[in-house]
Amino acid sequence: MLQIRDLHKSYGKAAALAGVDLDVAKGETVVIMGPSGCGKSTLIRCVNRLTEPDSGSIILGGQDVLALTGPELQQFRRKVGFVFQHFNLIARLTVLDNVMFHLVLAGMDRDQARERALAALDKVGLKAAAERKPGQLSGGQQQRVGIARALAAHPEIMLWDEPTASLDPILVGEVLEVMEELVKHSGTTMVIVTHEVSFALRAAHRIVFMDRGKVVEEGEPERVFAQPRSEIAALYKKLLMN
């Protein structure tokens, strides 16, 4: 489904990605873990071109992502759901509009878009809050709206950029619950950047550890936590044990 080869990205002299190779199969849930600044977020942002890589290649569903421009790129992005750490909702729109507006702008009939948006909101348990503004919701609810927004477009792949990192610990649970539910029942390919070790252990098909812009270890959750080969994986194992 997704093949990333020798991906490089630098911010000035600092290398965020230093030759990343990664394959994700269709329907697979891959959790990317690693210390802050290791390039996890940069990697998934490169996948939908929110960040332009310096070199390398990204193939998604047979499409050379880096060759896309203009309408093709926009079309491609509609197939990729993206959940942000800070929710990134449009503050002036209602919850429902936040979830449906991109569908309408992509050419979908407004009623159909509304139905689909309401269904997505229902999935994350926020149908009742459809007419409220994001500012009237808690952080966890806002993130669930963000998830609904990504889901509404029926994406081929969903990219999660630390969806619980900016939430209070109390609110993390409700989001993880939704995420776990989606992983188990949606069948959508997912690449999740998170520090939630237990979630990764429960939900991921594969865990990828990154350090200093490179993939240092990857494998099935049970295996990498049982027999970590990298320092990072060992640290996460220790975290899990605690």
Added chain:
Amino acid sequence: MLDFFRDGFYKDLVILLVITILLGAGFSQGIAWAIDAYFGDTLDQMIGEYGEYDLILHIRDEAKEAALRELQRIGEQSFPGYKLNQTLTIAGQANVFFGLPPEYRTREVLESITSLFGAVPGLSGYTLIVQPSVLIRGVHPGVREELREQFEALPGVRFAVKDGSNLLVLADGEDALPGVSAQIEQILGQYQILELRFPMGFAVDTQEVGEQALEILRAQERPRGNRYANITSAQYGEDLDAFLTTLVEMRDFLGSYASKVRIAPGPGVNLAVGERIVLEGETELAEELIVEVTGVFGDLGEGMIIQGSPVQSMDRVAYKGFRLLGEGERGEFIGDVEIENERYRLAYAVDESLRLLAELEELAVQASAAVDNAEAVLVTFQEALMQLEVLQVQMRQLNEGITQGDAKPSGEQFLITLLLNGLFQTLAQSVLNNGEQSLDSLQNLDIEEMRRSLDGISTQIANVQEIDVAAIMEQIGFVRDTLPDLSDAEIGQSIRLINTYLGGQVIPGERVQLLIQGERLNEKELEKIFQAELETPYLHTYSTSAGMVSPDARGEIFRILKEVRSIVAGLLAIIFTMIVLALDHATIFSTLKQLRAGRKAAAKRWLRLVDPLLLLGGLVGCAVLSSIYYLAGGQIPLFSPAVIAVLGFGLGVVLVVFAERFSPVDSMELMAAQSLGLSHVQIMREVVIPPSRPGLLNLLNRFKQQF
């Protein structure tokens, strides 16, 4: 960056730019036009419409009511159909506009304004504002008639009116004005007034010097064919002449009132006018005494005290003179200096006069008493003389009796005879001999003549007493008190100041004016020739025109209003551009900067050096400001189109640099919109512009916004 505009937003931008420019131009021009219209209407209300009034009568404010009644009377009587409008009162002068009916706009009427309106109470002057006309100011009286004839012969000219030192040329119509004005300029260009100025105090026979100067001009080889004439007019006017005369008199008075300084230079010492000498006397002075040499005559010099006060003395006071070097330093001895304090002498003489008068009054009283005493003595003397005559007769009879003894005396007579016979015989004989002689001489005295003389003296004394000595003393005392209380230094400084004025530095002296018609001459070249030929190195030459075409006051005001309108329009164009750039375009550039953040660095090196956003911002600013400025008719002095373009470019660059401050864009919303596959135009319309600052961009976007 071009992708941003390519997917449709360029249309929105073009519409925004066009509407911005049209709106900005309309706004700027509209406001400027409104200001212009307001002032124009106000002006029309004050001074009437073009050609409505023909003259402004300046009337003292206190006489305004009476003047208006008189003007109405004159209008009804002499100019039926006249117009009258009283407008502003400035500095106590009411300005009344008077419009003549067209048939009265003749040269005869316009040149008779003084006599026609002379009876208007409080009239202090008038200004002709007849339209359409060309005003020529400062026409030299020597060529005024000549010019008038030429102007009246021009096509499109009705006639020319003399108005003081001006000529007012009336045109057939407003359309003819530019042509008439150009032709008048052309005629005036053929005339040159060459003025030869001499320093003040330089006595010049202007006619004679004028003729000499004409000869010199004619003797020049080039140019040939020029016409020359001596058109020297009266000096600077009676008032100025009187002022100059007064200044000269005052200087002379001060000169005579000042102490006289005579300098006898020592052997080998040369004095120079203007040199300063510090004096040293026997008496120590409170302040150093310094004189300036004002003249050198052979071996002697004259000076003027410019610092300090000399010793107060009736006599000449001698001092030693030393040359005064720079910064107050005393130099070598240069000679003896004598100072006569005329002012002190005058004050002394006045004081003595007062004393004399006081004594004279007392003397007259005493003299009168003396004459009265003398007259009493004379009466007594006359009575005594008569008694002496009687005694003389008795003595003679007695003597005769003693001598003859023929009479038979009585007993008493006999006794007396015996007693006196011896004593008196000798005495009587002596008395008779000497006494007769003395008495004769006393009798010969002319008592009556003496009495007449005494009467005459008495009359003169009475006359003296009748003189009002007290009044004389009072007036002399007044003169003494009113004599200028000036020190020598003050007098010296005053004389120097007056000399500075009279020396031609402030007020010019005599002048000769020559008319040159034809090719213009260089006055500075001629100056040297005149200085040499007339042997007057102090002479200066100046060149003036025979008259200056001046726009009429009304036209000038409207020209200024037009300029103000253009300046206001220009300023509003700049302000409007700044506002739209900050409110609208800042949002676009802020978004562009956000979108650029995730992009790769430009591949081409020049794009890394020249920030395309800055360039784009500069071009937008340049286009917006230049277009609005041009369409609004903006014209700010020193702001040429190039300057405006550069200013617009600069504003655009500033806009880009501070775009996020002017109009911040939520980067998270922007990123979300990108990730959802929205096109740039959709991002702008649905995400960026709706929450942006209210402006034209925001307003126009509402027609396209879906959410």
